[in-house]
Each structure stands twice: as structure tokens, then as C-alpha cells.
Amino acid sequence: MAATLGLVASIALLLAGASALRYGGRLQETCEGHAGGVTSGWLCGERNTYKDTIFASFRGVPYAKPPLGELRFKELQPAEKWDGFLDATVEGPICPQYTIVLNPLMDPRGMDEDCITANVHIPLAHRSGRIYGKMPIVVVVHGGVFGIGSGDPDILGPEYFMTRSVIVITFNYRLGALGFLSLNSTSVPGNAGLRDVLTLLEWVQDNGEYFGGDTRDVTILGHSSGGSIAHLLALSPLTQDKGLFNKIVMMSSVGVRGFFNYNPEYAATAAQAFLTTMGINATDPEQIHQELITAPISQYIEASRVLQDQNILPTFYPVIESVHEGVKRVIDMDPERQIEIGRGEKIPMLIGFAEYEFSILKPRLEELNITATLTAMPSVVVPPLLAFSPRVSEIIPIMQNRYFAENGTADEFARLLSEVNIVYPSIYVARRRAALGGAESFLYQFAYRGEHRVLDAITRVNETAHFEDLTYLFKQNSAAAVPEDQLDGSQDRVIQNWMLDLFTNYITKSSSEKDEPASHDLLHCKGLIASHPIEAKCENQLATTDRCGALLSQCLDNGYLWDKGHGVTPYVLDSDSM
Incomplete structure (x- = not known):
């Protein structure tokens, strides 16, 4: 008996030693903070207060084993x-x-490859003593063109949502080559970053109830490339009828052709450019894989720097995968085709964009000779969704006349890039879903230019640009953040509360409800937020009122090329234009 107990004790010590080594001194015998647990073990978090809400935070929680060594990719x-x-x-x-x-x-x-962690933020109680019950969960997929970003609270501070009884989970996933390089092989099929998000969603299903969450009420909220990821997962064959999430929010990007290219041909070109820059000259797929998994991370970062600085390769993207033995494909066909066959039709979607998304790039665009660029690459004016239309030669002069009346200014180019890369694809998805039926689709445009803009730390632009709507949902905690006392009592704070109400009402309403995502006064702006955008009627007077006009712009411009009878529309593409 004593021998048996000694053996058990020895095994326990070995296991404890292994976990202590793996978790790098983060283990402790007791917790003086806020205790919680997941399937992997106990957590010691902390309590925080924002306004009148007390909330708990568990940061840096591993949701999977780090993809080190042979597990890379x-x-x-x-x-x-x-x-x-x-x-x-x-x-x-x-x-x-x-x-x-x-x-x-x-x-x-x-930075480290051991980065596969989540941050969980849980409202606990109001200072009045009211205790929150089981709450909906919002999983936030950060943006960053599939190559930068994190789930840290610098730009994804959970504080605002804590006042709305919603659990917020942010997290990291593999980026750049580590997350989206594709060699079209069993070893490196591509879309590792997307698989990470799927793993996180499965982890939420396994652990959400431990945090007081309702795992039957999970919303994915993605911004920029995070919005594309949310949409691609809603369309993926790996999520259909799995119950991993119930609603999605796509802010400033969707999963169809827009600012990124998911064609295998592009992925092959990107892979070759990357391998060349890494100094990998092997041709055998297994030899390439071995060199990739043994190369230091510093070499990856340097290769990315060279490719970006020389404008050889902006980044890696999700890709349509080929069939490989033992590999489940996250993306198995063109996302536009997935929409047409009904994938994701049961999932409600809130889709939105800022009024002038790409105005954030105006300072860089001003450095370009735009006229020369248009001459050298005339197809840049063509929306990616129409790039393969037989009418491309007709579209180019029409688009140039529409957007470049002043001979190619940075303002004009920014507006073009905004509409063809983000606005056009977003409206396309909303209209196709409305036409095909299924769950509700909601569409919004954010056009409020705040007085206290954190975006001013990056660039000075007059228009409402990419990223601005996100700052009204998540507290900014970086060095560039505007102090809270400057926001209190301002119109910016009013708009922030409206945005929170709008998103919270969408997040918390039952998937079976047919109401629009009302937000107090915004309930009356039906022409601007519509469950069936294709049928929406604009009440122009609403666009001039403080209540609606401050938050949402006037009705979406109906003067786009595709509404002008030129035989091409983004909403119902005919077979010749697919």
C-alpha cells in the first residue's frame, strides 16, 4: 500500500514538474484573486471595475497546445x-x-509561437448588488490583414461590453506565414489560422459554462480580416449544423472576394516568394516542410519584412484547399458558391462598414502617381467580384469616369478602394442572403466622425475611416487612447452607448426572433438598418436628424456602376459574370 502511494506521489510530482516547465512559472498553489476553472485546470484571475460594473478577467489562458516544432502548421x-x-x-x-x-x-x-491563448472577461455584478445570470458569449476575432494583431486589450478592451451583461472572449491565432502559408500539401495545406479559430470555438463550447456563459448563444464578432474569418467559418463545411456559434458580426470585411485573394494560384505565388526569401531552395515537399519547421521565428519575421518592404508580397491569405489525405478542408470551394448552395443560411448576420474605409490610407496614396498607376494597372478599378466578367473592358472606363473626375486624387482613389474592396462585397453578401432567404441579415454603415478619435494617432483624415466603429464598442487602452474623462459628457459617449445598444440587442436576441436589431432611438431608423436590405426604403428625413444621422449615414448610394443598367450587378451575378 505504501509502495503504491509512493508511486502515485512520484507520478504526481513528475506531472507537476512537467506542467510547471510547460507553463513557465505561472503555477501557484493558492489563488488570492478571482478563482475559476477550465477543463485543463484551475485559473487565478482578477476582479476589475468599470463604471458600475464589477467583472472578472482571466488572461493568457491556453486554449490549445502551442504549435511548436513538428506541430508548426x-x-x-x-x-x-x-x-x-x-x-x-x-x-x-x-x-x-x-x-x-x-x-x-x-x-x-x-512575441512567441507559444501564443495560443484566450482572454475571458465576465460581468459579475452591478454595484447595486444585482447578480448576472447565464450570459451570451461574444468571441472577438481581431483584424490585421491576416498578418498582425492580437486579442490584447490595447484595442479590444472589454470594459464597454461588461456594462451590458455579455461575456467577451478575445484570443490570439497564428498569423502571416505561420497561419496562412499554403504549400498545397498534407504537411502545409493552408488556413492554419482558420483552424485555430475553430479550435477556440470548440474550446468555448467545452468551457463556456464554467464562466457563466450560455454556450447555445455564441456570437462571433470579427473586424476587418477578422470579419472575413467569421464569414468564412460560417460558410465552412466544418461548421454546418455543429452549433459552434449562433450569430456573426462582420465589420469592415466579409468572406467573398474583396481586399484579399483566396485563389490557389495566388497562394502558390505567395509561397514561392516566401520560400525564396527564406533561402529554401528544395523542391521535395517533405524537405521543404522540414526546413520550415526547423527555421527560427526570427527568420520568418525577417522574410516578412523583406517581402512587405519591397511590396513583393503584402501578406498571406486564406485559400481554397485541395483534397489531402487526413486533412479536413476549412474552405473547399469559392465562398460565393457556398452562399448560393445555402451554407451559412441559418446564421443571422450583422454586416457593416465605415463610410470611407480606405481614407485611412490617404497619406500613403498621396505619395503615389495615381494617374500613372491607373495607366499601368487599369484593372485596379474593377471590383474583385467582377474581375472575371467578360465585360471588364466596358467596366474600366465607366469606373474611371465615376471615380476619377479630378484626374486621380488621393481622395478619389481612397473612395474607389473603399467601395470595391469592402462596401461592394458587404452589400453583395447582404443582398444575396436577402434574395435567397434563410436567417435575417442586417446592414449598417457607420458615418459618425467623433471629436476624440484614437485614429488620429495614426493619420489625420477628415472622413470616417476603417477601424473607427470598433472604437465605439471596445475601450482603447493603448498609449494613444483618449482619456475616459474626455469622453464623459461628449457626443462621442452618446454614440458609443447607441452602438453598444445596437450590437447588444443583436447579440442577445434569440435567433428565432424576427425583429430588427433595435437600439432605443435607432429602432426608428428602419431605412438605414434593415433586415431585408434589398427591400429597404430610405426615409430621407431620418438621415438629417441628430438621432440617426449622427450614427448612420444617409441611405446607401444607389448610383454605383452596378445600378446603372450596365448589365452587371453585385447582387445577382449571372453565369457570364461569375
Whole structure:
């Protein structure tokens, strides 16, 4: 008996030693903070207060085993278990990336492949003593052109949603080459970053109730490339009828052709450029794989720097996957085709964009000779969804006349890029869903230009640009953030509360409800937020009132090329234009 107990004790010590080594000194015997647990072990988080809400935060929680060594590019494996309490009071490292140091809105942090962590924020109680019950869960997919970003609270602070009884989960996923390189092989099929998000969603289903969440009421909220990821997962064959999520929000990007290219041909070109820059000259797929998994991360970051600085390769993108033995495809066909066959039709979608998305790039566009660019690359004016239309030669002069009346200014080019890359695809998705039936689709345009804009830390633009709507949902906690006391009592705070009401009402309403996502006064703006945008009628007087006009722009411009009888529409593409 004593021998048996000794053996058990020895095994326990070995396991504890292994977990202590794996979790790098984050383990402790007791918790003096806010205790919680997941399937892998106990957590020690902390309590915070914002306004009149007390909330708990668990940061840097591993949701899978880190993809190190042979696991680089592979589907994530379950997180290792630990003994004692895991210190969950600080975020983990961000995933390796190059341009993070160039973004003043994101606080530079340590980078490491051991970055597969989540941050869980849970409203606990109101100061009045009211205790919150089981709550809906919002899973936030950060943006960053599939190459930068993190789930850290620098730009995704949970504080605002904590006042609305919603659990917020942010997280990291693999980026750049580590997340989206495709060699069209079993070893590196592509879309590793998308698989990470799927793993996180499965982790939420396994652990959400431990945090007081309702795992039957999960919303994915993605911004920019995060919006594309949310949409691609709603269309994926791996999520149909699985119950991993119930609603999605796509802000400033969707999953159809827009600012990114998911064709295998592009992925092959990107892979070759990357391998050449990495100095990998092998031709055998297995040899290439071995060199990739043994190369240091610093080499990946340097290769990304070279490719971006020389404008050889902006980034890696999700890709339509080929069939490989033992590999489940996340994307198996063109997303437009997936919409047409009914994938994702049961999932309600809230789709939105800022009024002038790409005005954020105007300072860079002003450095271009736009006239020369249009001469050298005339097809840049063609919406990607129409790039393969037989009428492209007719579209080019029409688009040039529409957008470049003043001979190619940065303002004109920014408006073009906004509409063809983000606005056009967003409206396309909303209209096709409305035409095909299924769950409700909601469409909004954010046109409020605030007085206290964190975006001014990046660039000075007069228009409502990319990223601005996100700042009214998530507290900005970077060095560039506007102090809270400057927001109190301002119109910006009013708009923030309206936005929170709008999104919270959408997030918390039952998927079976048919009401529009009302938001107090915004309930009356039916011409601007419509469950069936294709049938929406604009009440022009609403666009001039403080209530609606401050938040949402006038009705969407109906003067686009595709409404002018030129034989091409983004809403119902005929077979010749697909």
C-alpha cells in the first residue's frame, strides 16, 4: 500500500514538474484573486471595475497546445493539463508578426509561437448588488490583414461590453506565414489560422459554462480580416449544423472576394516568394516542410519584412484547399458558391462598414502617381467580384469616369478602394442572403466622425475611416487612447452607448426572433438598418436628424456602376459574370 502511494506521489510530482516547465512559472498553489476553472485546470484571475460594473478577467489562458516544432502548421492539439492555479492575470505573448512595431495603437509585447491563448472577461455584478445570470458569449476575432494583431486589450478592451451583461472572449491565432502559408500539401495545406479559430470555438463550447456563459448563444464578432474569418467559418463545411456559434458580426470585411485573394494560384505565388526569401531552395515537399519547421521565428519575421518592404508580397491569405489525405478542408470551394448552395443560411448576420474605409490610407496614396498607376494597372478599378466578367473592358472606363473626375486624387482613389474592396462585397453578401432567404441579415454603415478619435494617432483624415466603429464598442487602452474623462459628457459617449445598444440587442436576441436589431432611438431608423436590405426604403428625413444621422449615414448610394443598367450587378451575378 505504501509502495503504491509512493508511486502515485512520484507520478504526481513528475506531472507537476512537467506542467510547471510547460507553463513557465505561472503555477501557484493558492489563488488570492478571482478563482475559476477550465477543463485543463484551475485559473487565478482578477476582479476589475468599470463604471458600475464589477467583472472578472482571466488572461493568457491556453486554449490549445502551442504549435511548436513538428506541430508548426498542424491543427492544434488539446491544451496540456496543469496542477494548482495558473496565473491568469496577464496576457500571454502575441503571435509572431512583423508590422506590430509600426502600429501605435497596439502596445508592443513579447512575441512567441507559444501564443495560443484566450482572454475571458465576465460581468459579475452591478454595484447595486444585482447578480448576472447565464450570459451570451461574444468571441472577438481581431483584424490585421491576416498578418498582425492580437486579442490584447490595447484595442479590444472589454470594459464597454461588461456594462451590458455579455461575456467577451478575445484570443490570439497564428498569423502571416505561420497561419496562412499554403504549400498545397498534407504537411502545409493552408488556413492554419482558420483552424485555430475553430479550435477556440470548440474550446468555448467545452468551457463556456464554467464562466457563466450560455454556450447555445455564441456570437462571433470579427473586424476587418477578422470579419472575413467569421464569414468564412460560417460558410465552412466544418461548421454546418455543429452549433459552434449562433450569430456573426462582420465589420469592415466579409468572406467573398474583396481586399484579399483566396485563389490557389495566388497562394502558390505567395509561397514561392516566401520560400525564396527564406533561402529554401528544395523542391521535395517533405524537405521543404522540414526546413520550415526547423527555421527560427526570427527568420520568418525577417522574410516578412523583406517581402512587405519591397511590396513583393503584402501578406498571406486564406485559400481554397485541395483534397489531402487526413486533412479536413476549412474552405473547399469559392465562398460565393457556398452562399448560393445555402451554407451559412441559418446564421443571422450583422454586416457593416465605415463610410470611407480606405481614407485611412490617404497619406500613403498621396505619395503615389495615381494617374500613372491607373495607366499601368487599369484593372485596379474593377471590383474583385467582377474581375472575371467578360465585360471588364466596358467596366474600366465607366469606373474611371465615376471615380476619377479630378484626374486621380488621393481622395478619389481612397473612395474607389473603399467601395470595391469592402462596401461592394458587404452589400453583395447582404443582398444575396436577402434574395435567397434563410436567417435575417442586417446592414449598417457607420458615418459618425467623433471629436476624440484614437485614429488620429495614426493619420489625420477628415472622413470616417476603417477601424473607427470598433472604437465605439471596445475601450482603447493603448498609449494613444483618449482619456475616459474626455469622453464623459461628449457626443462621442452618446454614440458609443447607441452602438453598444445596437450590437447588444443583436447579440442577445434569440435567433428565432424576427425583429430588427433595435437600439432605443435607432429602432426608428428602419431605412438605414434593415433586415431585408434589398427591400429597404430610405426615409430621407431620418438621415438629417441628430438621432440617426449622427450614427448612420444617409441611405446607401444607389448610383454605383452596378445600378446603372450596365448589365452587371453585385447582387445577382449571372453565369457570364461569375
